[in-house]
Amino acid sequence: MLEIKHLTYQVSDDAGAELGILNDVSLTIGENKLVVITGPNGGGKTTLAKAIMGLIRPNGGEILWNGVDITSMSITERARLGISYGFQQPPRFKGLRVRDLLCLAAGRDDLSTEDACQYLTKVGLCAHDYIDREVDTSLSGGEVKRIEIATILARKSGLMIFDEPEAGIDLWSFAKLTETFQAIHARREATLIIISHQERIINLADEIIMIEDGQVAQHGPKEEIFPLILAKTSAGCTYLSEEANKA
Numbered sequence: 344m345l346e347i348k349h350l351t352y353q354v355s356d357d358a359g360a361e362l363g364i365l366n367d368v369s370l371t372i373g374e375n376k377l378v379v380i381t382g383p384n385g386g387g388k389t390t391l392a393k394a395i396m397g398l399i400r401p402n403g404g405e406i407l408w409n410g411v412d413i414t415s416m417s418i419t420e421r422a423r424l425g426i427s428y429g430f431q432q433p434p435r436f437k438g439l440r441v442r443d444l445l446c447l448a449a450g451r452d453d454l455s456t457e458d459a460c461q462y463l464t465k466v467g468l469c470a471h472d473y474i475d476r477e478v479d480t481s482l483s484g485g486e487v488k489r490i491e492i493a494t495i496l497a498r499k500s501g502l503m504i505f506d507e508p509e510a511g512i513d514l515w516s517f518a519k520l521t522e523t524f525q526a527i528h529a530r531r532e533a534t535l536i537i538i539s540h541q542e543r544i545i546n547l548a549d550e551i552i553m554i555e556d557g558q559v560a561q562h563g564p565k566e567e568i569f570p571l572i573l574a575k576t577s578a579g580c581t582y583l584s585e586e587a588n589k590a
């Protein structure tokens with residue numbers, strides 16, 4: 344279970360004034376739930392994910408994973424506790440091959456080619472073409488994104504956070520990725536937090552959290568929150584209004 348209590352994160356602007364990015368965020372995510380975080384651009388979704396992973400230090404509040412206070416822990420300590428985060432824009436690793444990254448993620452030098460390839464297939468990559476490629480600028484944005492997601496799958500974490508996994512990914516790979524999320528969830532293997540604006544991903548959720556202006560604007564079961572989001576975003580669009588009425 345992930346518990347976030349009164350989390351705040353502030354930065355100073357150029358004039359030295361405090362700017363609140365996360366403002367008293369509290370929420371609880373149950374074990375093995377699939378939760379989608381959505382909301383307007385700049386609302387604070389990535390900042391919240393980075394705070395959970397330890398990539399930024401909050402100014403106040405607490406984060407507990409399975410009852411353990413991780414607020415002051417390093418990224419490495421959180422990773423050891425089984426927390427993973429896939430960046431919105433993943434980094435590249437010149438000199439490392441896809442195979443090396445998967446071995447590192449799985450924590451095994453002896454990861455078989457077959458096992459490594461299975462993770463790539465789950466994100467819609469033809470394993471044979473990619474397993475020995477270097478993770479450098481020769482790979483497209485969508486390819487790097489899928490390779491990073493494959494490394495998260497290889498890590499077998501208890502809490503997997505994906506930041507806009509759909510970004511830059513073609514329709515075919517996106518369909519494969521959606522199936523993969525669904526399969527992990529069906530096997531109740533991990534708690535999944537997916538930051539997304541994509542209706543097909545939102546549809547996979549047990550719960551939706553809407554973050555707006557650094558606060559939790561809505562949090563509840565998909566059946567309750569999705570119609571509210573559709574109604575809010577459909578003003579002036581007849582098609583979306585009809586979908587909202589159907590939902």
Ligand SMILES: Nc1ncnc2c1ncn2[C@@H]1O[C@H](COP(=O)(O)OP(=O)(O)OP(=O)(O)O)[C@@H](O)[C@H]1O
Nearest residue numbers: 354364382383384385386387388389390391431554
């Ligand atoms: N270090 C920082 N300094 C100044 N502003 C910041 C900093 N980090 C985040 N912000 C601002 O905080 C707000 C929230 O950013 P964040 O990336 O969390 O939004 P988001 O909800 O993930 O947006 P998107 O949907 O566009 O990815 C944005 O306005 C961003 O510009």
